[in-house]
Amino acid sequence: MKTVHTVEEVRAAEEALMARLPDGALMQRAVAGLVTVCARLLRESGGVYGARVVVLAGAGNNGGDALWAGARLARRGAHADAVLLDPAKAHAEGLTAFRSAGGRVVSVDDGVGLRSALAQADLVLDGILGIGGRGGLRGDAARLAALLREGRTAGAVVAVDLPSGVDPDTGETPGDAVAADHTVTFGTLKAALVVDPGAAAAGTLHFADIGLGPFLPEAEMTVLDxxxxxxxxxxxxxxxxxxxxxxxxxxxxxxxxxxxxxxxxxxxxxxxxxxxxxxxxxxxxxxxxxxxxxxxxxxxxxxxxxxxxxxxxxxxxxxxxxxxxxxxxxxxxxxxxxxxxxxxxxxxxxxxxxxxxxxxxxxxxxxxxxxxxxxxxxxxxxxxxxxxxxxxxxxxxxxxxxxxxxxxxxxxxxxxxxxxxxxxxxxxxxxxxxxxxxxxxxxxxxxxxxxxxxxxxxxxxxxxxxxxxxxxxxxxxxxxxxxxxxxx
Ligand SMILES: NC(=O)C1=CN([C@@H]2O[C@H](COP(=O)(O)OP(=O)(O)OC[C@H]3O[C@@H](n4cnc5c(N)ncnc54)[C@H](OP(=O)(O)O)[C@@H]3O)[C@@H](O)[C@H]2O)[C@@H](O)CC1
Ligand SMILES: [K+]
Structure with missing residues (x-):
């Protein structure tokens, strides 16, 4: 049986688990799961070394996960570009790691640079927003999702935790949403990944175990096997x-x-x-x-x-x-x-x-x-x-x-x-x-x-x-x- 939890339940479990772990350790578990899937996908299309990766990073921890993953892939020889939706609020440690691994930042306002990075990408990481997302995508986030929907990249789109723009607890898409080929989700499933239209936007699901299980309550929503x-x-x-x-x-x-x-x-x-x-x-x-x-x-x-x-x-x-x-x-x-x-x-x-x-x-x-x-x-x-x-x-x-x-x-x-x-x-x-x-x-x-x-x-x-x-x-x-x- 697969279990599906609400954002509130995930947040409570995350808090309880984080209290027992060193700072940043939980995010690194999530990033490790994410990188494993990305590296596998890149190997299937020619390898990590020399691959082109574009990170779309929002201002929250979802963007942090994506930047850390971009950094790790860059350390393994990928060319990584990051588009920061709000540079002033970008995840600080993730951005530092990304830059020191040789990653390049492309401004969200640089239309030409953005389109060219997307067009050449082998893999796009959607770290615009995760379980902190509410309502339809706004502003530049909506514009980026639309570019992906229009097929402006031939690379695989991998959503971090859930496709940005899908409501985590209902699977609804109140506005624009990213259409992913794959989603790597952390700790437990969310309704966004199993109920349409969200489920369709998530593509193939991958589960990264980050040790949340013992801290999660019995799930009201389940998927039988x-x-x-x-x-x-x-x-x-x-x-x-x-x-x-x-x-x-x-x-x-x-x-x-x-x-x-x-x-x-x-x-x-x-x-x-x-x-x-x-x-x-x-x-x-x-x-x-x-x-x-x-x-x-x-x-x-x-x-x-x-x-x-x-x-x-x-x-x-x-x-x-x-x-x-x-x-x-x-x-x-x-x-x-x-x-x-x-x-x-x-x-x-x-x-x-x-x-x-x-x-x-x-x-x-x-x-x-x-x-x-x-x-x-x-x-x-x-x-x-x-x-x-x-x-x-x-x-x-x-x-x-x-x-x-x-x-x-x-x-x-x-x-x-x-x-x-x-x-x-x-x-x-x-x-x-x-x-x-x-x-x-x-x-x-x-x-x-x-x-x-x-x-x-x-x-x-x-x-x-x-x-x-x-x-x-x-x-x-x-x-x-x-x-x-x-x-x-
Ligand atoms: N839980 C766990 O166990 C673990 C969680 N981890 C990761 O953390 C993620 C959750 O991170 P999070 O809490 O920082 O929120 P996140 O999803 O990044 O979004 C917040 C940002 O989005 C913005 N924003 C909101 N709505 C918007 C809209 N419609 N359109 C545009 N923007 C919108 C909002 O802006 P604001 O509304 O505040 O102005 C804010 O800047 C989780 O999904 C997982 O990836 C792992 O690292 C470790 C284990
Ligand atoms: K996402």
């Missing part, structure tokens, strides 16, 4: 039968969208539930049974028999409000997706997982879709609090927010999932995990993780996978995460 997901997946023991493995009800699909019923039921059948009961119109139920003879079908939630959780909403269309209310009113764990989101209660009192995409969440919260895309974490959290439900916001970096403040960010997302019907598969899968006894946060995170891997696997097979391809890839993904079911 394979082992976490494997441990959460329900493991049907030898004694379990179809009922003890959980029965999931699927209220999805319509004459207009019968495919949604087929895909959601398919997702549910793969999620480990012992049985799937489908509720919907006869014609749709017939299609579901033809594709999945193992599913039980009936015309309404009341008619299909007992279940342990409901998946509600994919492709439901209009006129199903009574069915939705019946399923929601059964007092069981529920997953609500797509059209089901139109009929939410004021607040949930039992376990609930909502799975909107940005457009659906924007309608729920009555804000613009672009506002949701720009502030994904904020809006997912707001909806979680308002409905007392776990909110899984789909899209570029899927985030899950729980009403108690916990957040999980899914690391397996892929643009391959941007195809009609993939959300129906996810809804079925997550509902099945709910029926298997997982909490809404665990069911949602496990489903999103496996679904993302299935998307990647399907994309490797067919380039532009359909929802059916993603569904077909799920069993192999789940098998590789969990191992074979049934003690085999």
């Amino acid at each position: 394979d082992a976490d997901v494997a441990a959460l997946l329900p493991d049907p023991g030898r004694e379990s039968d179809k009922y003890s493995r959980g029965v999931v009800g699927v209220l999805a699909g319509s004459a207009q969208f019968p495919g949604a019923a087929v895909l959601a039921t398919g997702g549910a059948l793969h999620g480990g539930a012992g049985m799937v009961r489908y509720a919907g119109p006869d014609a749709v139920a017939t299609e579901v049974r033809e594709r999945w003879p193992e599913a039980i079908a009936g015309p309404s939630p009341d008619a299909v028999g007992r279940v342990q959780a409901w998946t509600i909403g994919s492709g439901l269309g209009d006129g199903r409000e009574d069915d939705v209310r019946a399923a929601l009113g059964a007092g069981l764990p529920v997953l609500v997706d797509a059209d089901g989101l139109r009929w939410l209660p004021e607040r949930f009192t039992g376990p609930a997982l909502l799975t909107p995409h940005a457009g659906e969440l924007s309608r729920l919260l009555d804000v613009d879709r672009s506002a949701v895309e720009a502030r994904r974490l904020h809006h997912a959290r707001e909806a979680a609090r308002r409905w007392n439900a776990v909110v899984l916001l789909k899209g570029s970096t899927t985030v899950l927010a729980a009403p108690d403040g916990r957040v999980r960010v899914n690391p397996t997302g892929t643009s391959a999932l941007a195809a009609a019907g993939t959300g129906d598969v996810l809804a079925g899968l997550a509902g099945s995990l709910l029926a298997g006894g997982l909490s809404p946060l665990d069911a949602g995170s496990v489903a999103a993780f496996a679904h993302g891997l299935a998307g990647q696997r399907a994309a490797a097979g067919s380039g532009y996978p359909s929802a059916g391809d993603v569904l077909a890839a799920l069993p192999a993904v789940l098998r590789s995460l969990r191992g074979p079911v049934g003690g085999g």
